[in-house]
Amino acid sequence: MSQEALEGAGCAVESDNPVLPFLRQDRLPHIWCPGCGIGTTVNCFARALQDSGMKLDDVAIVSGIGCTGRVAGYMNLDSFHTTHGRAIPFATGLKLANPKLKVVVYSGDGDLSAIGGNHFIHAARRNMDLMVVCVTNHTYGMTGGQTAPTTPQGATQTTMPYGNFENPFNLPFLADACGAVYVARWTVYHVRHLARAMKEGLAKKGFSFIEALAPCPTLYSRRNKLGDGVEQLKYYKAKSTIKNGADTKDVGLTFQGDIIVGKFVDRERPTWLDSMNGHLTKVFPGKFTPYGS
Amino acid sequence: MSDKPATAKVKGTVSVKPEVCKGCAYCIEFCPTKSLEFSQSFNRKGYHYPVLARPETCTGCDLCGVHCPDFAIFGRRLKPGEKA
């Protein structure tokens, strides 16, 4: 495509996209399918980083395995691509070894809530100072579309060919019940809200959880005859209601049903490190030096 | 205080990198002013990419840019006097 032809088509051909400094440009284009919503969440995350004004050296990103697990490898941050489900324990170690870092866990619903489900509930319970972004596409994309703990009842998957009959997780409710201090859900239709939530998560001390609903057109949508990525975003647009402060027990998802989005929880609790420092200072008066504060 | 007439409309333009576009149409579908359309031609991977079909209606809001999963487009405000 020549420059003249592009300009003739009404487009400038500059490449100074404001998100590029936040990405490892030598790794692009990324591997995600056309219309995969993961890329849109990354775009929002890059803008959150930009708006936060944080130095990229002060942020680290950790992913598990899966399509969303690739995110860590595309960000221009110190990043770790860990084993399946283990992003949170790895990030916990990283945070405790270097408490000044902002550590972000960025992974998929299957990785975080199935394989890593136990780590997830305990990190929230301890109020470990991590920001967890969960891209929920209701399936295991990388391995071929198996049923995930977030697959809505009635949706068809390779391992549920007659439709899923299991009760899915309501992840914001789970995070809230375990003690997360910040819980929000948006979709990749709500890009500005999602970017703002990520910016708030970056600034929040403690366990913050942001669920981003995103289409997997290749497996989830195709198997369920839901059309392409645009069709899923149109569904998000039509069926989403913004309810900030909604009771998280009411925000469960159903197959192509209504979606409640918003910031559900924003509260203060001592982090794990604060609790340890406070406790040991009391137990060993004058002898204990608080760590990392 | 701005001395521009109150009716002055915000004008914008987009930049597109056709070679990394995967033709998902998010930008085209969710542009609030419907300023974009698919190109007639294909990129090297065989995808149609967006072109600014109606430059006069683009406000530079960059919603196309935030939606793009492939970082292939972004919108920006035109500087005073700048032509799209």
Ligand code: SF4
């Ligand atoms: S398989 Fe699904 S989740 Fe994975 S890259 Fe493709 S569309 Fe995205």
Ligand code: SF4
């Ligand atoms: S900048 Fe805004 S108005 Fe212009 S093409 Fe993009 S979405 Fe449409």
Ligand code: SF4
């Ligand atoms: S949103 Fe991006 S990848 Fe999709 S059609 Fe537009 S420019 Fe291409």
